Amino acid sequence: MYTLGEFIIENRDRFSYSTEALLRLFSSIKLASKAIHKEVNKAGLTEELIGSSGFTNIQGENQQKLDDFAHRAFIESFKSRNVVCGIASEESKDFIVIKGEQENFFKNQCIVLIDPLDGSSNIDVNVSIGTIFSVYMRKSSIQMNLTIEDFLQKGNKQILAGYIIYGSSTILVYSIGNGVHGFTLDPSVGTFYLSHSNLRFPNAERIYSINEGNYAKFSNGIRRFIRYCQEQKDNRPYTARYIGSLVGDFHRNLIQGGIYIYPKTASSPEGKLRLLYECNPMAFLAEEAGGKASNGKKRILDIKPTKLHQRTPFFCGPIGMVTKLEEFMINYE
Numbered sequence: 001m002y003t004l005g006e007f008i009i010e011n012r013d014r015f016s017y018s019t020e021a022l023l024r025l026f027s028s029i030k031l032a033s034k035a036i037h038k039e040v041n042k043a044g045l046t047e048e049l050i051g052s053s054g055f056t057n058i059q060g061e062n063q064q065k066l067d068d069f070a071h072r073a074f075i076e077s078f079k080s081r082n083v084v085c086g087i088a089s090e091e092s093k094d095f096i097v098i099k100g101e102q103e104n105f106f107k108n109q110c111i112v113l114i115d116p117l118d119g120s121s122n123i124d125v126n127v128s129i130g131t132i133f134s135v136y137m138r139k140s141s142i143q144m145n146l147t148i149e150d151f152l153q154k155g156n157k158q159i160l161a162g163y164i165i166y167g168s169s170t171i172l173v174y175s176i177g178n179g180v181h182g183f184t185l186d187p188s189v190g191t192f193y194l195s196h197s198n199l200r201f202p203n204a205e206r207i208y209s210i211n212e213g214n215y216a217k218f219s220n221g222i223r224r225f226i227r228y229c230q231e232q233k234d235n236r237p238y239t240a241r242y243i244g245s246l247v248g249d250f251h252r253n254l255i256q257g258g259i260y261i262y263p264k265t266a267s268s269p270e271g272k273l274r275l276l277y278e279c280n281p282m283a284f285l286a287e288e289a290g291g292k293a294s295n296g297k298k299r300i301l302d303i304k305p306t307k308l309h310q311r312t313p314f315f316c317g318p319i320g321m322v323t324k325l326e327e328f329m330i331n332y333e
């Protein structure tokens with residue numbers, strides 16, 4: 001039973017940056033995710049972490065108490081590991097600069113973009129939620145201050161991306177550009193063990209995930225694709241599955257074979273999902289798992305970000321399904 005640390009050491013020659021930096025990054029991610037796992041699994045029992053914090057976040061969304069807890073857990077765990085120099089979080093308007101101690105100054109080279117707790121509106125109804133993370137090397141010189149350009153890098157520059165899903169079990173899934181691997185937390189010993197080696201979309205394309213409640217707002221191309229999935233021609237076995245939690249929908253689709261669709265609508269002309277800390281990391285994983293991720297016209301990982309919290313239409317899953325959807329969008333607009 002490989003632990004996450006053993007797996008990283010065993011595969012260290014596949015990471016083009018320092019193994020120490022990777023181990024430090026995962027040390028932070030594991031610590032924070034275990035703290036969140038503990039709170040998520042007892043949220044129903046303790047008033048102090050259930051429900052709304054009474055604040056709205058930068059997105060204008062009602063912040064859940066656990067959103068704030070998760071945000072703080074990751075900030076604190078990254079601060080204490082001397083590997084990260086800056087963090088951008090869904091829960092904070094601007095990026096956060098982390099000043100390492102002088103003697104470790106040369107180690108703090110990583111930039112982290114994170115959605116600390118995605119799908120948090122599902123907390124009160126006990127549906128899977130997740131953390132999504134994306135890591136880059138800083139672009140600016142270490143003698144200079146961080147700039148926004150350190151955070152507005154294209155997704156194809158990511159050195160590490162992944163998510164933790166807090167569901168029937170807590171699973172950490174990541175890629176450093178050499179396949180996608182999943183590790184399940186054994187809470188009795190607080191250790192993540194390799195449980196999903198080299199995850200890839202299966203050949204069977206079985207699921208489409210979209211909020212059909214927005215059907216009236218979809219373009220013709222999206223509507224046509226939904227109908228294409230629903231017609232059982234040449235025994236296409238598609239089924240609809242949508243839980244309203246990107247990490248949960250993505251994880252199921254990765255394992256069972258399905259496409260996740262969040263298009264632009266009249267009320268969300270840029271789509272809903274955020275490019276930097278939701279779509280880029282998921283697109284990186286999707287491609288590493290043999291899939292595809294686009295905004296309907298362009299590869300997600302090739303989009304040049306212009307704003308920290310910018311949104312994008314997001315289509316992600318098996319190459320055949322994403323390509324078929326793109327064809328419908330071109331042919332029917």
Ligand code: P6P
Nearest residue numbers: 118119120211244245246247273
């Ligand atoms: P809707 C959660 O807020 C989230 O960002 C994703 O996790 C999820 O897939 C999507 O929004 C759900 O949005 O509009 O269908 O409720």
